[in-house]
Amino acid sequence: MHSIVSGVEFIFRGGLMMVPLLISAWVALAVIIERGFIFLRVYKTSPTLVKWIFKQIIDENLSKAKAECQKLKTPVASVLLCGIEHFDNSLEEMELSMKNQAEAWVPLLEKRIEIIDTVITAAPLMGLLGTITGMMASFQVLSEKGVNEPNAITGGVAEALIATATGLVIALFCLVAYNYLTTQVKNYIYEVESVASRLVEVRLATQRKRKTS
8 A cells, every 4th residue: 555655656746747647648548448449359350250251152142141241340241241232233333332331431440549649749748848847846946945955956856757757658658559559450451451352353253153154
């Protein structure tokens, strides 16, 4: 318990700017956890299930493939569903439908990630502002009491260093998370494009098979 109290005291020695720094850190952490859960759990489509859906399409069991895609609320399943619904229409209409559906998912994939980007930029600036206010406090004590109050002077320096370090740590942590999440977005976009291209190939192969039979 004493160590917790000491840690809290140490944090708030960083001065007033520690409050917005900690708030921004908690907000960023909440976004990181939420986006990570969304990407790894909610929007994930099993590769085995995708293979099964394509097998049904190849076997021309479109109703089974469509029913399975309707159960899922993921980018891959949604794009496949649009392609299946327009499977017997013109190729251009099918591709346009899948393209529009894929584009509709981009804002959902990128949702709230800009908050992390903002914290990456803002946290070091808030830390720098804390540095400035801490140094100003030190100079004010120095001008009023000279060098007779060394503890008061070093207190302002400590405030400056703690705020700066906190801002940098938050920014570095958020930078790693931001790069990870943006990579996940790119992976989802690539996955959607990949299944859409594959569905077009299956459609063309099916047309050739129908013509020859």
